Amino acid sequence: MTARGTTTASRTVKGPSSGARLAGIDAARGLALLAMMATHVLATFESDPQLTPTWIGLAFSGRAAALFAVLAGVGLALSTGKQQPLQGPELWAARRGIALRALVIGAVGLSLGGLEVNIAIILVHYALLFVCVLPFIGLGVRRLIALAALWILAPPVLAYLLRPWLLSADPPLRLGHNPSWEDLPTPARLLGDLFLTGYYPVLQWIAYLLVGLVIGRMALSKAAVPFLLLAAGTAVAVISKWLGIVMMEDWGGRQALEAQIGDPAYPLESLLQVNLAGVEQSGSAWWLATSAPHAGTTLDLLHTSGTAAAVIGVCLLLGRLGNWLELDLLLPLRGAGAMTLSLYTAHLCIMAALHDQPLLPGWTVEGVYWAQAVGVLVTGAVFASLAWRGPLEWVTHAANQVGSYRPALARQPTRLR
Secondary structure: OOOOEEEOOOOEEEOOOOOOOOHHHHHHHHHHHHHHHHHHHOOOEOOOOOOOEOHHHHHHOOHHHHHHHHHHHHHHHHHOOOOOOOOHHHHHHHHHHHHHHHHHHHHHHHHHOOOOOOOOOOHHHHHHHHHHOHHHOOOOHHHHHHHHHHHHHHHHHHHHHHHHHHHOOOOOOOOOOOOOHHHOOOHHHHHHHHHHHOOOOHHHHHHHHHHHHHHHOOOOOOOHHHHHHHHHHHHHHHHHHHHHHHHHHHOOHHHHHHHHHOOOOOOHHHHHHHOOOOOOOOOOHHHHHOOOOOOOOHHHHHHHHHHHHHHHHHHHHHHHHHHHHOOOOOHHHHHHHOOHHHHHHHHHHHHHHHOOOOOOOOOOHHHHHHHHHHHHHHHHHHHHHOOOOOHHHHHHHHHHHHHHOOOHHHHOOOOOO
C-alpha cells in the first residue's frame, strides 16, 4: 500500500487518498484566477468623469471572485466525502485539517497585505471563510440547500443594519487597506472589516461557500449534472440581474439613491454596473434592491452564484468532452487551477513590483496582463504534466495532513464484545 493506492500485477487501484480531481473543477478555478487577474491589471472603468464601464468591468467584476469562493466550497465538499459527507472522528479530523490549511492561507494573506499594490487581496477573507463553514461540512445536500437559501436572504439585511453602526464607531471599524500583520493589535477593527465593511464581507460571502458545498455534494460525475448546473445557474443569474435592473431603473431605485447622495456628478449609474465596493450603502433600503457587483445584496449573491454554477457546468462538460476525445483539453487551465495560491501570490508580487513604476518601452497594460496570463497557463500545464504541487499548495497540503492525522489505533473499528 502506497500513498497513491495498491499496485497489483495487472492494474493500479487508486485509494481514497489518491488526490484525483475533477478536471473541470480545477479548470474553473483557473478561469477564476485569470478573470481576477484581468480586473487587477486592466481598467474596469474608463478615465472619463462618468467612469464609463469597460468590457472587463462589465464581464468580470464581482463574478470572478465569487466563482473563486464558490469553488472553495466545491473543493471542501470533494475533500470531505463528496456525496456522502464524512461523519464522526473522520469529520473532526477533516475539520482540523481544513482549519490548519486556513491558518496557512491566512498567514500568506497577512504577509501579502503589506505590499504596495492597488489590489484588494482576498486571502485573509478566504481563510476566514474556510473557518466559518467548518460547522456545515458534515451536512447533506438538502440541509445545505436550505441553509444556503437562508444565508442568501438574511445576512445582506443584517449587514445593511450593522454597517452604519460599525462605520460610525470611533475610529470606524473599516481598515481602508488590505489586512496585514500590523492590524492584529486592533482585532475589533480587523474583524469588523473582514466580516462587514471590507471588500469581501465574510458575513455575506459565506453564502458562496454554502452554494459550493451544495454543488460539490452533487453527483458531478453523472452526465446530467453539468447540464443542470449550466441551465439552472444561467436562469438564476439572468433573472436576478434582470430584477435588479428593473428595480433600479424602472421602479425608481437609482433615482432614490441619487437623491440620497445629493451629488449630481456622482457616477452611481456606472458603479451599479461594475463595482459598489467601498460605497457605504446605508441610509436607504433601496441599496438592498440592487444586483450590482460587490454589493453583497441578495440579488448580487444570487446572480454571482448563478454565474459561478453555470461556469462550473461548462467546465465539467468540457472535461467530459476531453475524456470522450481522449484529449486533455483543459490541461493548462486545470494545471493553473490546481495551484492558484502560488500563482495568485506570484501575480500580486509582480503587480507590487510594477506599482507606480513606468512600463518598459514597448509594453502596454494589456501586454502586462497577457504576459502574466500566458505565464500562468504555461506554469500550470508544466506542473500538471509532471504531477507536481505548487510550492504553497505543498505547504497547505502538509498542514492539512498534519491537522487531519489520526493515529492508526484511533482508525481501528470498535470490536463487538
